[in-house]
């Protein structure tokens with residue numbers, strides 16, 4: 001990375017940088033606690049660098065303090081800049097940056113719940129992860145909190161925003177829904193049919209994943225990564241493995257990189273097909289839904305025949321992949337060519353159907369500036385004019401050597417989100433074909449015996465978008481693992497996308513954003 | 523044997539049992555008690571045109587009040603415990619509970635922690651356990667078959 005950024009921070013703010021340290025494509029700058037807001041604001045607005053994660057670490061045992069990390073992505077240079085601040089236990093507060101950078105909102109609340117560090121000046125300091133019955137002064141990600149503790153339930157209340165006025169009423173939905181979907185709570189304020197306000201409440205599926213990472217061996221942690229958000233297993237596993245491989249300074253074999261690429265794209269295929277099927281179901285286009293579901297099932301059966309797992313689990317490991325899929329080249333390519341034909345025929349019919357168009361055009365519009373402010377990622381972001389794709393901006397696996405387009409649309413409605421996914425299906429098929437034509441013979445794994453102490457970012461473009469892991473190791477164990485699932489960024493977008501839409505359109509808007517509850521709550 | 527053949531054989535057997543016991547279809551309410559969502563992927567698959575479980579007399583319903591059986595996934599998180607109990611209580615008797623997936627069976631990889639409850643049977647009585655992470659759709663159908671047998675036994679016991 002050019003030192004342009006560090007230099008300009010120095011020039012702008014004088015001696016706020018206490019420490020600077022560069023490893024791989026990550027530059028860590030420790031700044032004075034009180035200047036974090038200014039520095040972050042500067043990076044975000046002046047350099048247009050999106051903030052991709054904010055997280056805390058409890059380093060009281062080694063450095064005598066907590067630390068907060070603000071991770072900025074420098075897309076054009078394939079680099080990251082991480083601003084760090086130290087926080088003393090005796091004064092566990094830090095300045096909130098949410099009023100300058102709206103996408104910081106949930107991260108800061110998460111840090112408050114999990115570490116007991118208070119974001120001062122946060123516009124909405126309610127609980128996010130722990131429910132109201134969780135006792136105060138108990139913070140799961142602090143090192144002195146034992147994972148097996150079962151804190152007693154206490155009395156507490158969670159206050160929802162209220163919309164008042166003549167004829168305004170509330171519709172509470174969930175956590176147990178009518179369909180087969182994950183649990184979460186939605187509270188609509190409506191006047192007649194149009195939605196005036198939606199408030200979402202999550203964390204029903206919080207399983208203590210980040211704490212668990214610190215309590216299991218690194219090998220086993222790959223399996224846990226696969227289960228953070230089940231249908232994005234491969235992307236999570238790859239992001240995690242890459243972080244560890246970066247720490248170990250290991251270069252994985254070319255064949256492993258290509259195999260990972262093929263698996264990642266197979267995962268995108270069945271997910272996108274499933275999302276398109278879901279959208280077709282929700283607009284009552286039963287014919288399209290049945291076919292899209294059939295195509296999804298065919299890809300899942302292909303996955304099973306190639307890897308033994310319908311969800312492609314158990315393939316990734318630290319240092320590469322476990323099994324060679326070279327023998328399946330023929331059946332994969334054959335299936336993809338028939339998929340290509342069937343899918344294009346189906347999309348032609350779907351987009352030509354007036355009853356579908358009527359339901360998806362202009363529905364659930366997510367405006368470009370709001371998408372940017374919330375840092376919406378993946379197909380949902382790209383359908384709202386955000387030109388970002390981890391595969392291209394921070395190439396990993398074999399993506400740097402393959403050609404593909406990043407489809408972007410601006411209209412931000414359900415239609416745009418459906419089309420972006422549909423275009424991405426063709427790109428995925430082409431990526432797998434290219435990968436097979438360029439894959440070379442060789443090992444599929446390097447052995448990494450010792451994992452040195454260190455820290456690094458690992459990332460992947462999951463079907464839902466940018467997925468990020470920051471892992472710190474110590475003595476062959478994980479000291480901290482911050483997982484940032486794409487849905488953690490995208491969930492708030494739904495509160496905006498539904499405004500002025502009618503309640504019956506909520507399911508399609510929700511489906512078109514394709515949000516993971518488990519990935520969000522962890 | 524292909525997936526379709528396996529499915530056909532099991533499905534028909536299940537269908538007969540259901541007809542004998544219920545004289546109608548078996549109504550199932552799925553409850554996600556904190557799964558990773560992959561179990562939901564497979565429950566959803568059960569309704570796709572390949573498995574199409576409705577033809578075997580299995581019907582996924584929208585409310586526990588309409589259900590004969592709860593199909594529960596996930597390790598039961600602290601935050602879902604209450605919702606699961608409420609759903610269980612809202613289901614009319616006699617009812618069946620199937621724990622689907624390793625984490626519903628015993629907590630699986632998420633174990634028993636501050637956030638994860640360590641399995642469904644710590645909170646409500648479970649009739650059948652369907653292991654797998656996630657179980658394949660065929661395994662779910664097989665598990666449901668075992669559950670239906672159990673219900674038959676339950677009813678007989680009551681009558682005796």
Ligand code: SF4
Pocket residue numbers: 227230556557558559560561595596597622623624625626630631654655656657
């Ligand atoms: S059993 Fe496995 S697939 Fe099912 S919810 Fe648990 S972790 Fe996910």
